[in-house]
Amino acid sequence: MSQLHLEHSRIDEDHGVATRVVQGHTHKTNPDEVLLTDWRRTDEHAFVVRAHWPRSHDFYTTRHGLHDPLLLGETVRQALPLISHVGYEIPLGHQLLWHDFRWELAPAALLVAERETEVELHIRCTELKYRRGRVVSMLLTALVYREGRLLACSRTRFAIQDRAIYERLRGQYADIELANARALPPSPPVPAFSVGRSRAMDVALSPAGRPHRWLLRVDTTHPILFDHRVDHAPGMLLLEASRQAAQAVTSPRSSVVVGMDTAFIRYAELDAPCRIHAHRHAVDEAGRRRVLVTAHQHDVEIFTNLVTLVGAPLD
CATH class of the missing domain: 3.10.129.10 (Hotdog Thioesterase)
Known part of the structure; x- marks a missing residue:
């Protein structure tokens, strides 16, 4: 765009x-x-x-x-x-x-x-x-x-x-109770300040032991991201994770996200680790920084997001 x-x-x-x-x-x-x-x-x-x-x-x-x-x-x-x-x-x-x-x-x-x-x-x-x-x-x-x-x-x-088609395509993953019972417990968060957050509970990334690599942190008790029970990681959680990853990549400079170009390829399931990768992308025609964030589960790419950022004003 x-x-x-x-x-x-x-x-x-x-x-x-x-x-x-x-x-x-x-x-x-x-x-x-x-x-x-x-x-x-x-x-x-x-x-x-x-x-x-x-x-x-x-x-x-x-x-x-x-x-x-x-x-x-x-x-x-x-x-x-x-x-x-x-x-x-x-x-x-x-x-x-x-x-x-x-x-x-x-x-x-x-x-x-x-x-x-x-x-x-x-x-x-x-x-x-x-x-x-x-x-x-x-x-x-x-x-x-x-x-x-x-x-x-x-x-x-x-x-x-409609629900019948959804259940046929999703199989056992359409069962909300089963999906939540099989959900992995939330993994430890990275430091909140490193991803532009002030509270650990709002951090969507966990350490993965390599630069610009994380695990998606899924807390099904989060009152906003999981406002109601669902059978997969919500899209807004993936957007938040990619925003946090992009800000971590451009750290220590404080940034504001001004654009995203996102593809939701497959569901992010609750019962398996989801790996988040991020790397700097070529700047856009206006010279704004961009970071490409991808998510992988079972070694398959399930989500991509090209995030555009500008420098934040001083407080």
Whole structure:
């Protein structure tokens, strides 16, 4: 994804009638973790969704006077089930499968204001595929505005499976109780400061004995990353792990992530070690640093993420 030129883009106010977001449509158990507030349809395959970013958060913490950039990732992640349910009548209980996720933002989008930050996602759904009259996959593009200014964009491709298909494809791994019973215990964390964290419980990496190599640290009791029980490591955990790996590679310089280009290739299972590798990648056309992070399980690549970073402002 090329560098965005966002600073001067604006939109006009849209005064259409909005509908409050139902908590269950975001697939979040804790209502305090729901970022989306309301939505409205603007065309057959277009929507506007509003969200709020709190001034402080237990996990998506404020640093350098900036919101955590992964708030953007979580906002878009919550929009996927919302649009599926309200826009395309996908029943609750169907499974969403992330295929890829690309996003980029301008650092000005992250400045913390005196009150919570309101953002607006202008969403368009394309490349829809149907089976028996129901959507089974789509490409969702979101332009993200703050106070009328375009400050971020994302695009993500995902599939939708009913429970019967999901269970047939996943086999024994679809059994949440069994998957959690077989889950490996959380491995020891690397020092929190080395990956841009202040608490050990939020560290997603464990030492692996080699530079720029780690084990994915999976703590199924984490109240944010495992808001509800699942049968595999969540996508947001992999994004967090890759952010931490990228920041470790660029240490000791403090950095802010401003973009990710992610491919989810296979599920990260709970019952086997998942190895995280990271190395410096060529800078982009704007000279910004990039780190390529990959995850391997059973000696097979299951995830890749090209992370773009800029230097953090001084506190």
